[in-house]
Amino acid sequence: MDTRQLRAFLAVVETGGISSAAEQLGYAQSSVSDQLRTLERDLGVPVLNRTSVGTAPTEAGQRLLPYARRLLDLDNEMRRSVSGRRPLLRIGALQSLADEWLPEVLTAFDHGAAGPDTADVTVTVSSRGRLMEDLNDGRLDAVFTLDSGPGYDGPSAVVGHDRVVLVTAPSHPLASIHPLTLDDVKRSEFLVTEIGCIYRQCFDEFGRDVGPALRIAMITGSLNALRRLAVNGRGAALLPRFSVQAELESGDLVMLDLKEGPVALTVEARWREGLGPAEAPLRALVELTQRFSPASWAMT
Amino acid sequence: MDTRQLRAFLAVVETGGISSAAEQLGYAQSSVSDQLRTLERDLGVPVLNRTSVGTAPTEAGQRLLPYARRLLDLDNEMRRSVSGRRPLLRIGALQSLADEWLPEVLTAFDHGAAGPDTADVTVTVSSRGRLMEDLNDGRLDAVFTLDSGPGYDGPSAVVGHDRVVLVTAPSHPLASIHPLTLDDVKRSEFLVTEIGCIYRQCFDEFGRDVGPALRIAMITGSLNALRRLAVNGRGAALLPRFSVQAELESGDLVMLDLKEGPVALTVEARWREGLGPAEAPLRALVELTQRFSPASWAMT
DNA sequence: GCCGCCCTATCGGAGAAACCGATGGCATGA
DNA sequence: TCATGCCATCGGTTTCTCCGATAGGGCGGC
Structure with a gap:
């Protein structure tokens, strides 16, 4: 054979x-x-x-x-x-997590914050459906997803909590309305991601709650592009708070003063059984991710 | 490759x-x-x-x-x-368990008492040390041993309890002494197994308790031969109760009326992690073994 | 119905690999 | 010093692997 x-x-x-x-x-x-x-x-x-x-x-x-x-x-x-190399840990994540959160965690992991349980790590960015498929078929060892729902019976751990927030540039008309009402929101234009993206789903749910008339100013596949459009005042965006943390702190974006709308997000790690030598590094990585949940992740 | x-x-x-x-x-x-x-x-x-x-x-x-x-x-x-065959379950056991107890269990297992979780079973008879070695090296999937002690951190389950009893033919002089004292025992001759056998260890411990002068009439490697020698009145034997259950019931052997001496035995199943498709059949088999512990296994 | 298209199986040959027996080097122990 | 046991290497035969070319067979378009 x-x-x-x-x-x-x-x-x-x-x-x-x-x-x-x-x-x-x-x-x-x-x-x-x-x-x-x-x-x-x-x-x-x-x-x-x-x-x-x-x-x-x-x-x-x-x-x-x-x-x-x-x-x-x-x-x-x-x-x-x-050949004496470190074990390989193949992880997958959603674009937003891979862009905004994993880099710091992996840097710390590489620098030995996980102790002796280290590994070579590959990161695959994909949609939630494909991630789960790759995990089940053994092409990935672990995935980080948001609100992945049921349909998975392997080991998992909650890594952190976040929520979706409504942001604009500080110069945007909505930013100066206090308190903001849903009627105000309806009159504005939105920046949204493509269909299939988890934040697009959040937006669509938000739209159902607010009413059928939300206006879309621009659709983009890149969370990063969307964020920069928002900074430049091109509209309001519904985004996970962790991805706009830096802009909120620097003042480039502001959270709108709206009671309705925020959707809770749970970041979850899921992994395969029988990882072998990659199991210990994975557990160390998951603990590291839990430590790296910024304070803002706590539901406020 | x-x-x-x-x-x-x-x-x-x-x-x-x-x-x-x-x-x-x-x-x-x-x-x-x-x-x-x-x-x-x-x-x-x-x-x-x-x-x-x-x-x-x-x-x-x-x-x-x-x-x-x-x-x-x-x-x-x-x-x-x-090729559509049933999974293979490679189990190992001590000679006494393989001879006197496993056959009934495996027959029931083969006849579907384990439900749909069935498997092809191979039984390897070996010493306790070799069994543990084979289990650790992956040559066996599960072993049944007596009082295996520490040094194993894999999954395990207690399958039953038994004790070592002192038996002779009913015609043997010791059988008619009530109550029996250790001094009586010392004057008799014993049938024992070879060094290394777990029952030989029991006998040696018993000898240390009773005194240094226990006389050995015959040494044999076969538990079955030893039992038949006892039935024929050639001496007393220290044997696990389950292996002489039939003879005790038929009256071919009798338990001696001695307070000292009985040693408790624990029958334990130990198995490997990651058995794959053989895991479900093994669990079914272990449950079956627990059901098949005869009433006499309860410590009396 | 017929033709082209795409898919796979088969064939013959070139190259590589597996396997063998024989031989030789090397360390150990008599 | 010699005999012994172990392993690597060598040359030759057989087998396997891979390829390009060719052939068969279903499917859709004409």
């Missing part, structure tokens, strides 16, 4: 075909076909249903899938351990 | 040499030497210290060792799962 065959099998399942798998792996199509034949001969069972339109795993192939992933994972881990 | 190379490495470590490993694996010595060279080239690190008297793993090789075992285990498990 050779890991090449398992890699070939995984590539076929992921890309949906032998030709595409061969391209991804840098082999000729006939070679991957050979490898799969060898694998099936070795296992004694067909693992792929070939059709003229593509290839999908058989029932046996679906049973093979998690084992193939675990074996390749274990192979990587073995190489790391044998 | 090929499993052959890992197998070769393991064989070398276990047999202490490349030549002996080659013999065990059915290869020529030069082939195993080649395989190891390939493995080390692949890993980028020497994993074996070769000397003219033998071969031992380097530091990197010691790190490799558990990974090699886990990978080969996972490979086997994968083949089972893919």
Whole structure:
């Protein structure tokens, strides 16, 4: 049994075909076909249903899938351990967390704040759905998400709390209204993120509460761009407080004086079982994240 | 990476040499030497210290060792799962437990008393020390031992209690003395197991309590032989009650009326973490063993 | 119905790798 | 000093791997 065959099998399942798998792996199509034949001969069972339109795993192939992933994972881990390198911790996070909060935590982690339990860390930025998928399939060891809801029965820990706040530039008309009412808000224009983003969902909920008429001034996929637009007075934005902490302190943005609207957020770490040598570093990292929850994270 | 190379490495470590490993694996010595060279080239690190008297793993090789075992285990498990067979549960037990108690439990287990969580079971009979070694090295998934003491931090469960009792044939002179005193016992002859057996340890402790002069009539490695000798009136024997339950009920043996001597025994199940698909069957089996503790197991 | 398209299997050959037996070097112990 | 046991290396044979080219087979468009 050779890991090449398992890699070939995984590539076929992921890309949906032998030709595409061969391209991804840098082999000729006939070679991957050979490898799969060898694998099936070795296992004694067909693992792929070939059709003229593509290839999908058989029932046996679906049973093979998690084992193939675990074996390749274990192979990587073995190489790391044998050559004396630190274990690898593959974490994933939402864009906002990866941009605004993880850097400091990871810097501290790298500088030994976690004690002897250190590791090489990779960060993958993705949507909540893909993060959970990657975690379940073993492509990630741990993820940091917001309000991830149910549907996960692995180990997890609450890392901190935050809330969504309504901010504008201090020069914005809304900023000088005290107290602010929902009617005032309706007359303003908003900066929002793309559909699918968790803060867009917050905005949509907020809109449902306020009324159907919220006006959108601009849509952008980048939280950072959105924040800078807000600083420049282009509209109001509904953002997690931790991502605008610096601007609130420097006065570039102000929180609007509105009672309604703030949505609570829970930052949660979720990880796989059976991490092996990466488990201790992960636990240290999670503790570090809990220590790094800024004071503002406490619900006020 | 090929499993052959890992197998070769393991064989070398276990047999202490490349030549002996080659013999065990059915290869020529030069082939195993080649395989190891390939493995080390692949890993980028020497994993074996070769000397003219033998071969031992380097530091990197010691790190490799558990990974090699886990990978080969996972490979086997994968083949089972893919080909649709039931998971394999490799259990170990002391001779007495394997002879007198496990058969009924395993029969019930095989007949579906464990519900859907079934498995193919192998039973390895060995000494307590070797059982623990095999469990730690991943050669066994679970072991059943008596009073195994400390030194194990994995999951475990108490399966039952028993005690060591002093038995003879009903025709034996000691059987008709009521109440029996230690002085009477000293004048008799004993049937004992070999040194290293846990019941021999019980006997030696009993001897220390009674005095230095206990006479040994016969030493045998087989608990079964020893029991039959006792039935035939060849002496007294110190045996776990569960192993002579049938003879006590049929009247072929009697418990001596002695207050001193009985030693409490705890039957404990210990198993590995991360059993994978064999975990559910094992838990079912452990529950079954607890149900199968006969009434006599309760300390009386 | 027919043709092109995309997918996969198969074939023959070149190169690489696995395996073997034989040989030689090296340390150990007699 | 020699015999012994262990391992590495070498040359040759067999096997495997990979490739390009070719062929079969379903699917959609014409």
